[in-house]
Each structure stands twice: as structure tokens, then as C-alpha cells.
Amino acid sequence: MVEQYKLPALPYDFAELEPVISAEIMNLHYTKHHQGYVNNLNKALEQYAEAEAKQELQQMVALLSAIKFNGGGNINHSIFWTNLISEKKGGGLLENGKLSDAINQEFGSLDAFIADMSAKATAIQGSGWGWLGYNKARKRIEIATCDNQDPLSTKGLVPLLGIDVWEHAYYLQYKNVRADYVKGIWKIINWKNVEQRFLDAAK
Numbered sequence: 001m002v003e004q005y006k007l008p009a010l011p012y013d014f015a016e017l018e019p020v021i022s023a024e025i026m027n028l029h030y031t032k033h034h035q036g037y038v039n040n041l042n043k044a045l046e047q048y049a050e051a052e053a054k055q056e057l058q059q060m061v062a063l064l065s066a067i068k069f070n071g072g073g074n075i076n077h078s079i080f081w082t083n084l085i086s087e088k089k090g091g092g093l094l095e096n097g098k099l100s101d102a103i104n105q106e107f108g109s110l111d112a113f114i115a116d117m118s119a120k121a122t123a124i125q126g127s128g129w130g131w132l133g134y135n136k137a138r139k140r141i142e143i144a145t146c147d148n149q150d151p152l153s154t155k156g157l158v159p160l161l162g163i164d165v166w167e168h169a170y171y172l173q174y175k176n177v178r179a180d181y182v183k184g185i186w187k188i189i190n191w192k193n194v195e196q197r198f199l200d201a202a203k
């Protein structure tokens with residue numbers, strides 16, 4: 001029996017990220033979408049273990065796509081929830097420190113970084129994620145985008161800050177205007193969480 005993955009606890013109530021993200025979106029996104037990735041990941045891993053026990057290599061290879069998609073979905077959302085915090089509790093505030101230094105060095109200013117990442121996340125064709133990641137080989141932060149639920153590790157980067165631009169993340173509130181959702185999300189970024197991820201990655 002394979003160890004089962006579980007939906008991680010959400011660090012706030014569904015309504016806490018309003019008005020940027022509505023409680024209805026949070027509820028559906030967490031209890032239906034993220035839970036769905038967790039359930040389907042567990043199912044695929046169990047089938048994989050069965051196939052592996054029987055040395056059914058063709059079946060094992062056929063399951064890899066479901067493991068990548070649903071495993072990526074679980075990884076990405078687990079990071080995304082912690083990247084967010086209500087405005088009242090300090091959302092959107094990046095204090096001076098090593099991360100702000102790195103952002104200034106790489107992008108010139110926080111505003112320039114936000115403009116760059118917003119443009120790249122908004123321009124993703126179809127479903128995907130915009131990321132700020134850490135390149136351990138170059139010892140630098142980078143903006144990257146991923147399609148579908150591909151986790152950022154597939155691009156060789158450590159994920160620091162992700163923006164989910166799947167329509168399920170914004171459509172009920174922002175309809176087709178992804179740019180407005182991306183513009184708003186900067187007000188609820190938990191920069192302390194992003195900075196801790198940066199410090200851990202750069203160790």
C-alpha cells in the first residue's frame with residue numbers, strides 16, 4: 001500500500017483573501033480542484049505500485065503523465081496557498097532584506113519585477129503558472145512560466161512564488177480578464193513566505 005498524499009491545511013479562511021479572491025473561488029479551488037489533484041495522484045500512484053509489482057513496464061510508463069499532472073497540481077497549489085495572505089495581515093508588503101536586494105539586482109525594482117512577471121503570467125497560452133524561481137547553478141532568481149500543472153522543478157528551478165493562471169483561479173470573479181486578476185494578486189502576496197523560500201533555496 002502506497003502512502004497517501006493529503007490536502008494540506010489552508011492557512012486562512014476562504015473569505016480572507018477578499019476582495020482580491022472571492023470566498024466562492026477559494027472554496028471551489030481548494031475543496032474541488034486541489035482535492036481532485038490529490039485524489040487522482042493517489043489513484044495513479046497506487047496503480048503504478050501495482051504495475052511495478054507485476055513488472056508491467058508499459059502500464060508504468062502510461063501512468064507517468066497522470067502522476068506528473070496530478071502530482072504537479074498538488075505541489076503547485078500547496079506552494080500557492082502559502083504564497084498568499086490577506087492585506088490586513090501584511091499581504092503585498094516586501095520588507096528590505098536579501099530577497100528585495102536580489103529583486104532589485106535582477107530586475108531593477110520591485111515594480112519592474114511585478115510588471116515583468118505579470119506580463120509573462122498573463123501571456124501564458126491556455127492553462128499554466130507564472131513563477132519566480134531560484135536557479136541554484138546560477139545563484140540567481142528568474143521568472144519562468146509552466147504549462148498545465150508542470151511543476152517548476154521540470155525547468156530546474158526552485159519555486160519561490162507562483163501565480164495560478166488557470167481559469168478556475170479567477171473566472172467566477174474576473175471572467176475573461178486574466179490581467180485584472182494578476183494585477184490584484186500582488187496585494188495579497190505573502191512576501192515573508194517567498195523570502196523564506198528564497199533563503200532556504202539559496203543556502
Ligand code: MN3
Binds near residue numbers: 077164166168169
Ligand atoms: Mn488551480
